[in-house]
Amino acid sequence: MKQTVLNNFQEELIRINNSSLNTTERANRSIISCRKTLGALKKEVLLKGFKSTQQEIIFFKHTKSVPLKELIYYLKLRSFELQLPRSGKELQCKIIKRKLNKLNRFFLRNIDFGQYMESECTHLDEYYYTRPQHQEDHYPFSKLYYEDFRFSTPKGLLLAEFKAYSAFMLYLENRLFCIKNPLQEQEINTKLTKKLVWPFGYAAFVELISVLSAAELHTKNNLSIIDLARKFQEIIDIQNTGFYNTRNENANRTKGLTPFLDSVILAYIKELDKKNKFE
Structure with a gap:
């Protein structure tokens, strides 16, 4: 509620x-x-x-x-x-x-x-x-x-x-x-x-930032990971509820480490399949 x-x-x-x-x-x-x-x-x-x-x-x-x-x-x-x-x-x-x-x-x-x-x-x-x-x-x-x-x-x-x-x-x-x-x-x-509406929750946001950080996006821009998150928060409407704590919780998941990205990739694949059917 x-x-x-x-x-x-x-x-x-x-x-x-x-x-x-x-x-x-x-x-x-x-x-x-x-x-x-x-x-x-x-x-x-x-x-x-x-x-x-x-x-x-x-x-x-x-x-x-x-x-x-x-x-x-x-x-x-x-x-x-x-x-x-x-x-x-x-x-x-x-x-x-x-x-x-x-x-x-x-x-x-x-x-x-x-x-x-x-x-x-x-x-x-x-x-x-x-x-x-x-x-x-x-x-x-x-x-x-x-x-x-x-x-x-x-x-x-x-x-x-x-x-x-x-x-x-x-x-x-x-x-x-x-x-x-x-x-x-x-x-x-x-x-x-x-600002962009973010309907996926804070854990998904942290997951996205963590993956981009692993790809060295933050180092290539001379940013810390928390500064990278803040840059994204300039365009995404989401409240910080404890970045590092959430990141640790994400890392300790027992059922898959990247559920948000997995769902995004799955949705993208389905979209490509639909497109291929009409071509």
Whole structure:
């Protein structure tokens, strides 16, 4: 049920971002979708709970963080676009640079948590992404005046902020580029808003990247395997849910190491057979 809610949300977000609406209106509709999705997930959690601690960690680390990250991102984006002066290139650039500096300070303040994320560590996950038994005692300095402790964890918001601010920083950098190079704005906006839908799951994505890495695609482009994955994520709409852990799980499969690629090859062979029958 939770995964169905999340899949529907991601599909709706893609439709909104690929629509002909202006940036602010797309942000407004995305915010509504994010809040609706978070509400549905909260209802599901409060009604059914979790069968294990690991299930709870997976939800708050990988499921809830998806709509929460998008909510923070689009709230920031909308606020920025509404406040940005309509004219005055120098003033616009100054405001964007100020916001970029503010984001950099955020990442510096939380550098330890950022390294924990980037390294895909898990030893603190039980504390970071589960709800404490005595919940009121664990949130003394929340940024929110009101927070539902039944649907929050100590680092859940910070995790979403990291992801949202990384995306928002990229948006600001491209916005700055477009202001300085107005003739290329349409091309940049197209690249930013349109991503390919990936309906095959994260394990299949990791399998594809691993095979391309084995063929030395990453070394020929002077990239690490995780950087290669990130390059593909620039055009494919898929959330990172632990690349190295998933890669290890794929390598330890007992029934075939490459089920996704095997199915792709089989589908391709069938397509060729159909084509040959008509020739």
